Amino acid sequence: MQFIENKTFDEIKVGDSAELTRTLKSEDIELFAVMSGDVNPAHVDAEFADSDVFHKVIAHGMWGGALISAVLGTELPGPGTIYLNQNLSFRHPVGLGDTVTVRVTVTEKATEHQRVTLECLCLNQNGEIVIQGQALVMAPTVKVHRPRTHLPEVHLHERGARFNALIAATKPLAPVPTAVVHPCDDVSLEGALAAAEQGMIIPILIGPKAKIRAIAKAANLDLTAVEIVDVPHSHAAAEKAVELARAGKVSMLMKGKIHTDELLKPIVDRETGLRTERRMSHVFALDVPNYPKPLLISDAAINIFPNLQVKRDIVQNSIDLAHALGIACPKVAILSAVETVTPSLPSTLDAAALCKMADRGQITGGQLDGPLAFDNAVSRAAADAKGIVSEVAGSADILIVPDLEAGNMVAKQLIYLAGADSAGVVLGAQIPIVLTSRADGLMSRLASTAIAQLFVHHSSKGIQP
Structure with a gap:
């Protein structure tokens, strides 16, 4: 001592x-x-x-x-x-x-x-x-x-710095026509108008016109020159948004005060929705203090118990988003509880299969490894302690979780216990969907919009999802 x-x-x-x-x-x-x-x-x-x-x-x-x-x-x-x-x-x-x-x-x-x-x-x-x-x-x-007193470790983190960088990256880009679905509370309405002020979107507000105007007046928000499509309720707002997307009048959807299931129902309709051959999935983008780069986590919001083919789409959607964010070859960690293939843990078998699918060109654009436990995926020291030789371990850009429950827990723990800032988007439909929760603040909404805008412009260059 x-x-x-x-x-x-x-x-x-x-x-x-x-x-x-x-x-x-x-x-x-x-x-x-x-x-x-x-x-x-x-x-x-x-x-x-x-x-x-x-x-x-x-x-x-x-x-x-x-x-x-x-x-x-x-x-x-x-x-x-x-x-x-x-x-x-x-x-x-x-x-x-x-x-x-x-x-x-x-x-x-x-x-x-x-x-x-x-x-x-x-x-x-x-x-x-x-x-x-x-x-x-x-x-x-x-x-x-x-x-001698041992001083505590001090970790400096500039809150919102990485999200501000994403927002700054949208400045040279044209705003994207966006259907804002049922923005019938001050938080979602303010988020949409702030994104418009930043030059990220051209908002089309879809919902009961009188209610939207009343909310704007109470919150002192200016709706001058903002288009409002009057529909009677949230169901109709979601259906109208899909109609505008199918007609090519909007290139993004943004969730307002509407439940996620209600928003997605007309989107996934096989006849009149926005489905593609790719399964839709949600991607969290997290700015985690003490992690040296943005961290994408999928799927923590849509697919409850994805099978191998669905996981393949989840992985590809995440890789495509990483490309749009400027990550040329993202490192993808397929998570499980252990780092060895174990027949009694089906998630380890899926992880091994996904890696082989990447080897055979069924998944492209990223570097996959798995199964990896969470610590091995984000900590080089933990990976070294286990003797794991991997380019992905300890430096993952993307974490693919076994199921929605695990993903939701991982993301929420990082947000509420590690102080991470979060943003989120749904991919795999014909256009991206900005999917925020009621608890998300303005920065999260702007970052989510920036991510979707970057994805739209990246896809428009011929790099299709």
Whole structure:
């Protein structure tokens, strides 16, 4: 066990010194900004910093000051020290990757009140002085020897950053005519209008006109120049949306205040719906803190107990979406409870069969592996511990779950326990369907719309689902 020990006033001698060395990382700057609230763009905006006086991102000046405080409080004098005064002169900027050595040296002792004066010096890797100053402290008189406290791990996550990137990717694209099915609450109506304001969609609101206008008025939402198709109820709204899609007047559907089953019923009608040869499936797109990239999960909303052929379509739909999001060859992990083919676990047999289907060209555009347990799919350390040799393990872009129950649990656990942001879309019909839940906020609705818009434009280039 590591210990922390001070030097009492009587033990301290003029000329005593202590130091620590730290290399500046982007996480240090971000954490200091979060803690202090100092978001000066010279520290947190690379584009601005490049045009600023130092032409690079630099540390907050008091980051170095905090390191001086760390040496005084933990090394010399150490625990029990009371800070009385500190002056600092900032001589040279500290940039990302610079290594700073902080050294404090005792220059004077005063018996009255056990005061100690220390010279404080911060040098970079080139020996240049970056900070220079003097500290006055009251040194401890009682010896302290204690186990060193282990600090908690800190994980920085910019909420919504990956979804904002998806939304930004739609800026050069033309808005997509979209049927918004029964937007009869303020949340779904606001989401559709916000997507229109972002230039992602041209909304056609389908539902009871008087009710939609009343909701807009109560929520202070502007319906000027927005087309409304008046129908009496939610059943009729879903049917009308399918009719517009079959006529080629809309290229996306967006769920409003309507139950998913009610929305899908006219879509899956064999005679008048939007079915294709491909089975429809839902894909969650999650931005999970501590996972280095977006994570797609399917199917967690439509197919309850998919057989092998349905799973094949689920996999292909997910791969097609990944392509639309700019992932050239997505890594697809077929999940089960174990990583070995086990006859008593049918999901492992399906996983092995899906991988062989990919080998034979029945699934294209992705790199498959399975069966893989969840930990092996997302953690390279877990995969290595099991001796799994795989390009997919530990780095999956897509997780294919055994059934809806498992998928729903995985997705909801990541959302509610791991703080993931979620978006979702249904693929496999003639056009994509933005399928959000009542609990989804505006960001989730915008991200779901962006994903569907990207898919529409990707498909229009001749890459058909």
